[in-house]
Amino acid sequence: MLPGVEDGKRRGVSDAEAEAEAGASAAALNDLCATAGDAGGPVPAPFPRAASLAVAALLAVGIGLGVLVLAVVRSAVLLVLALVLSAAVSAFLLWNAAAAASGRVLRRFVDGLPASSLRVAADGQLVKITGMVSCGDISLISSYEKVENCVYTSTLLRKCGRWGSEVANPKNNCSRWKLTHAERFAADFYITDAKSGKRALVKAGYHTKVVPLIDENVLVTTSRSTDLSSTLKCWLEERNLSSEEAQLIRLEEGYITEGMRLSVIGILSKKNGDFMILPPREPISTVCFTETFIAWRKHLWLYLTRLN
Template sequence: MKMRATSFAHNQAVTNLNVEDGFSIKGSIPKTIIYMVLMLFVIGFVAGGFILAAIHNPILLIVVVVIFGFVAALVTWNIYYGTKGVIGFVSRYPDADLRTAKDGEYVKVTGVVTCGNVPLESSFQRISRCVYTSTCLYEYRGWDSKAANTQHRRFTWGLRSMERHAVDFYISDFQSGLRALVRAGSGACVTPYVDESIVIDVNPDNKDMSPEFLRWLRAKNLSSDDRIMRLKEG
């Protein structure tokens, strides 16, 4: 049975992935801890500066600066290169043989993927028999244009709408030829690393040239107005 996007949210066999970035330190650490760490650094800088001015001893200030630089570098790497680092680690990790794999063991399996009992269909292009679908609508915000979301900064692309779903699927191991069921549906914890392709770029000058895109917006109750939009699917 092929599942259309309108019924995904109400089907228990489908995992709805509503997070823009599955690997980010910003979303994995509570804000309370972040604020506490920032306060500790502020206190450290103030205390180090006071000691330096009072007794001309820069040791505490140097220690705080070094620790702050290390933490800042780690956070910066995570934000900008974290996903690439994970993909690189997975690509270098050796493939497992399903014949010798044990229960509870983390394994990497490379093989041919086939649909399970509930195949998916992409939202815009209507590509059928998928095990994972992602359709994301982005908007560019200029100086006086509307924000796509509450965190959308000017002169950047912001996420306005996202539909990401995953279901159970089968994978045939290249090494052993065995077929395994991967439990990606029914609310499973899934972190996708699937490249998305630009399907369409829309601006006020060419939005009428894509009636399919306008129909898709109306079906999703999204207005077009005079926005610069980009649709990606993967």
């Protein structure tokens, strides 16, 4: 059985039909494991590299001129101004880099976009559709909790970072959790627009690049004295992962199930009265404000964010 996909035999089909269906499912599934390098998926740089290099060059020139004036005129005013300006710009860049890494900027941008209506939105328009989710031709099952009728699943295994041969923190609350295994899958699904009542097919399946803003829930956190449950041991053994009792392990899982409210951002396609939401063909340049600071980010894909 494919990871996360319903078993064809359970629905009463033959072995051959189940194998064919599994092959079709593999072709339609979207394996997002490569984007699970961190908890929030891919994080673009908050500023273009060329802009950062240009600013660094200008600050270096300013500091150099300040040093020259100090050596010739014996006045440190220009040097002090250059150093103060450099500190302010560095703080600005670091603040935005931290905001980008945490995902706060992207989430604020998504929350700030007004919801669109499928009834009035034009073909090819960037839209944000909010509504109830329903499964398409393929539904998923979450890896650990075995939650059925999902359109997106994410299961992350983290282990406590080590310093040499010692655990960084012998207690439960490890200060650094390193991602060692990830399972993320998405499939095409339908969303019913809360404003118009119309339904659209969201192309989140095979070969679609998706940025999922879905928080995983912590299911298991072990300590050095914890005996691993039989369910966790079996899950680890099926994936040929180490199940040493002394390890600090954290297992996280998130999913979108049928009936949840979801917000999707993408390009609307209208053909023969049918609605589809596709990834944007061109990068989206966004200006996101965090307090009084601005972060520039570019995104190319669909955005998924669960609503409370």
